[in-house]
Amino acid sequence: MQKMQRIRKVGSISNELVKKSREAALAAVQIFNNPSITFKSEIFIVLIIIAWTYLLHAYYRKLEIEYRYFKLIGVRKKFDKTSKGAFKFWELERCLNDDLSPVDSAASKNLRFLIGLRHEIEHQMTSRLDEHLSARFQACCLNYNELIKKHFGEEFGIEKHLSFSLQFSAINTDQWNALREAPGLPKNIETFINDFDSELTQEEFDDPKFSYRILFVPKTANHKGQADKVIEFIKADSDLAKNINKSYAVIKETEKPKFLPKQVVEKMHEAGYLSFSMHHHTELWQKLDAKNPSKGLGTQVVDNWYWYEPWVKQVTQHCLDNSSKYKKPPNKKKTSRT
Structure with a gap:
């Protein structure tokens, strides 16, 4: 790993990067929580990516790792520059790809999702992203807060500056269903989300560092004088949490597309592989040990096995x-006339 040239004190630039990173993260959340702004998801994504990029630049600067693009000419570095003469620094994805990246796998996947989403939205208007992706935005904020405190100190945490957003009315089940069924996500965004999610294992998809999901249940304090919090957190291994998760599993399972074996075979027929049969499908998954849970290619739901998109x-x-084997039409048995 190449060491940086000491143009300025490492600490001063690193601290400046952390300060700007923190301000960008705060601005991202404050804008997202502003009820008068309708372009909030797009602004959040841009600002939070800037925040993460500056944070990782500060981290690499602190370790004296060169995060500018350059070419080695002999033993000398020739730094890549823009047309105006400015240095070209690593973008966020390059920071995540480095062997010394401090971002763990789940948090990295969350950021890569946002990076891909930014590419999809930067050249065209979108709508209704907020309710579809807020869980991933929340995970991104929590991951950021954890990392900045871990590597630069508790005083840089942003949780004390933020609070839960308030709203003027409760949302009942009918209202929520209407929101989910209303048209909004452009086809390219929907396709990107489905393609990205289909490449994840079930464990990766469920990781709170990728998408932070909370189930809200209206609650009344049992006695006067008790703390009256809008949101109450319970331990994940408590009896209450286990019972809630058991009931919520039916909803949660609908988030990833699943296919019965019969549907997989039908899809092959639709693609023109008419000779591909259920027998061939069974032979294939057995040969590849595709039902091994570690591969994340499918899941057991009650008595049925469902396959995910990667399978x-x-x-x-x-x-x-x-194709030469499966493109042939299936052989039809000749019936003898009596």
């Missing part, structure tokens, strides 16, 4: 590689 892609590739 459908593998089957499609298998059929493509063996």
Whole structure:
């Protein structure tokens, strides 16, 4: 790993980067919580990516790791520069790719999702992102707060400057269903989200560092004088949490597309592989040990096994590689006349 040239004191630039990073993160959350702003998700994504980029630059600066792009000419570095002569620094994705990145796998996947989403939204207007992606935005904020305090001190934490947003009315089930069913997400955004999620294992998808989900239940204090909090947190291993998760599982499971084996075979038929049968499908998953939970290709729901999108892609590739075998129409048995 190349060491940085000491143009200025490492500490002074690192502290300046942390300060700007923190301000960008605070601005991102404050804008998202502002009820008068309708372009909030897009602004949040841009600002939080800047916040993370500056934070990782500060981290690498602190370790004296060069985070500017350069080429080695002999033993000398030639730094890449813009047309105006400014240094080209690592973008967030390059920071995450470095071997010494302090961002763990789940938090990294959360950021890579936001980076990909930014690419989709930066050139066209979007709508209704807020309620679809707020869990991932929340996870991103918590991951950021954890990292900045871990590497730069508790005093840099941003939780003391933030509070839960208040709203003027409760949302009942009918209202929430109407929100979810209302049109909004552009096709390119919906496709990006589905493609990104389909590549995750179930464990990665459920990780709170990727998407932080909270179930809200109206609650009344039992006695006068008790703390009256809008949100109350309970331990994940408590009996109450276990019972809630058991009831909530049905809703949670709908978040990733799932397919019965019969549906996978039907998809192959629709793609023109008419000779691909259920027998071929069974042989394939057994050969590849595809039901191994560590592979995250499917899940057992009650008595049925459901496959995720990555398995459908593998089957499609298998059929493509063996198209001469599966493109043939299935043989029909001749019936003898009596």
